[in-house]
Amino acid sequence: IEPLDVAAIRDEFPILEREFDGQQVVYLDNAATTQTPDAVVDAMSDYYRRYNSNVHRGIHHLSQEASIAYEEAHDRVADFINADGREEIIFTKNTTESENLIAYSWGLNELEPGDRVVLTEMEHHASLVTWQQVAKQTGADVEYIRVDDDGRLDMDHARELIDDDAAIVSAVHVSNTLGTVNPVSELADLAREHGALSIIDGAQAVPNRPVDVSEIGADFYAFSGHKMAGPTGIGVLYGKQELLEEMEPYLYGGGMIRKVTFDESTWGDLPWKFEPGTPPIAEAVGLEAAIDWLEEIGMDRIQAHEEEIARYAYEQLAAEGDVEIYGPEPGPDRGGLVSFNVDGVHAHDLASIMNDHTVAVRAGDHCTQPLHDKLGVPASTRASFYVYNTREEVDAMVEALDDARQLFS
Numbered sequence: 001i002e003p004l005d006v007a008a009i010r011d012e013f014p015i016l017e018r019e020f021d022g023q024q025v026v027y028l029d030n031a032a033t034t035q036t037p038d039a040v041v042d043a044m045s046d047y048y049r050r051y052n053s054n055v056h057r058g059i060h061h062l063s064q065e066a067s068i069a070y071e072e073a074h075d076r077v078a079d080f081i082n083a084d085g086r087e088e089i090i091f092t093k094n095t096t097e098s099e100n101l102i103a104y105s106w107g108l109n110e111l112e113p114g115d116r117v118v119l120t121e122m123e124h125h126a127s128l129v130t131w132q133q134v135a136k137q138t139g140a141d142v143e144y145i146r147v148d149d150d151g152r153l154d155m156d157h158a159r160e161l162i163d164d165d166a167a168i169v170s171a172v173h174v175s176n177t178l179g180t181v182n183p184v185s186e187l188a189d190l191a192r193e194h195g196a197l198s199i200i201d202g203a204q205a206v207p208n209r210p211v212d213v214s215e216i217g218a219d220f221y222a223f224s225g226h227k228m229a230g231p232t233g234i235g236v237l238y239g240k241q242e243l244l245e246e247m248e249p250y251l252y253g254g255g256m257i258r259k260v261t262f263d264e265s266t267w268g269d270l271p272w273k274f275e276p277g278t279p280p281i282a283e284a285v286g287l288e289a290a291i292d293w294l295e296e297i298g299m300d301r302i303q304a305h306e307e308e309i310a311r312y313a314y315e316q317l318a319a320e321g322d323v324e325i326y327g328p329e330p331g332p333d334r335g336g337l338v339s340f341n342v343d344g345v346h347a348h349d350l351a352s353i354m355n356d357h358t359v360a361v362r363a364g365d366h367c368t369q370p371l372h373d374k375l376g377v378p379a380s381t382r383a384s385f386y387v388y389n390t391r392e393e394v395d396a397m398v399e400a401l402d403d404a405r406q407l408f409s
């Protein structure tokens with residue numbers, strides 16, 4: 001696979017030129033959010049400057065242009081993840097809202113006492129807390145597929161939990177804490193075999209590798225624009241059309257209706273049934289521009305670059321001798337991030353020292369508190385990579401470790 005021209009890519013991100021205390025920023029917090037290339041910013045500015053209007057096909061040129069752009073952004077997303085069409089693509093605010101849409105529209109209506117909600121121990125709070133609360137409200141039980149010491153899912157345990165009592169299987173595609181790449185097709189197959197719904201949280205996968213939802217076969221797949229070089233304020237819920245047709249909306253208003261009388265209302269076609277009110281129009285334009293930008297580079301090349309940088313970071317950190325790294329060894333089972341702790345140094349102190357060196361990493365629980373409890377640590381430091389990161393930036397991170405040791409350990 002042809003390596004990325006990282007220098008040329010970096011030229012499209014002015015933010016990467018920023019300096020603090022005379023040091024150029026080293027941005028290694030991409031699992032929290034990625035930076036936004038000029039092409040995306042320009043596309044959104046162009047929208048606001050030239051064809052800003054409300055959608056749903058108002059009777060004037062600007063509304064027609066905005067409506068077409070908004071609707072066709074759904075087509076572009078469907079094409080990007082190989083969904084059947086725009087009817088299977090719902091724009092939400094983010095991955096969290098996508099998970100909540102399924103919970104409110106399907107979970108609260110369909111789950112019954114005794115049903116089993118199968119999650120994994122590495123779930124992000126966006127799915128873990130959501131399904132935990134839905135289970136409480138419906139009397140369903142939550143069970144968690146165990147994570148092994150090497151950060152992989154215990155698939156024997158998965159096969160044990162996903163039986164005919166399982167109603168839902170919700171799993172993260174790539175863990176935003178461990179970097180683990182989960183066997184989502186296998187999980188979707190297991191769910192289907194036992195009549196359970198499958199939901200995949202793809203927030204750390206769609207930006208970073210080729211994703212084909214038809215090949216994965218899950219019923220739902222969720223991700224966010226801001227983690228894939230796109231804008232904040234827009235997320236995607238992919239759902240199989242036959243399921244979405246059956247589901248009742250849980251947010252009501254204009255744009256999602258077909259007919260309204262004083263006595264009752266009927267709902268519009270997919271995906272509009274789940275998109276009430278004025279939608280994130282500029283964000284949809286930005287998301288489409290981000291997809292164009294990513295595909296211009298190539299998702300397989302992006303995956304290869306991230307895996308190479310993550311491998312390098314893993315090896316440099318492991319060589320330090322006092323660093324505990326969480327998750328699988330570098331390779332096909334690890335995405336483009338490394339979470340770790342340095343003996344005797346709290347993650348927050350480490351991140352603070354990193355910041356003194358203008359290295360931006362994330363310290364905390366990464367919205368996976370139960371997983372950190374299981375790991376036996378209150379927090380971890382996470383370096384997460386994207387298309388514009390380099391080995392030299394990993395070196396800058398590793399060099400900052402000595403300051404932290406001298407100060408804190």
Ligand SMILES: Cc1ncc(COP(=O)(O)O)c(CNc2co[nH]c2=O)c1O
Pocket residue numbers: 031032033094095096097124126172174175176201202203204224226235366367
């Ligand atoms: C795997 C995963 N699932 C869900 C979410 C939620 O996405 P949102 O709804 O767009 O916020 C995130 C965001 N992860 C992180 C956001 O900040 N630090 C993170 O690790 C994530 O990494």
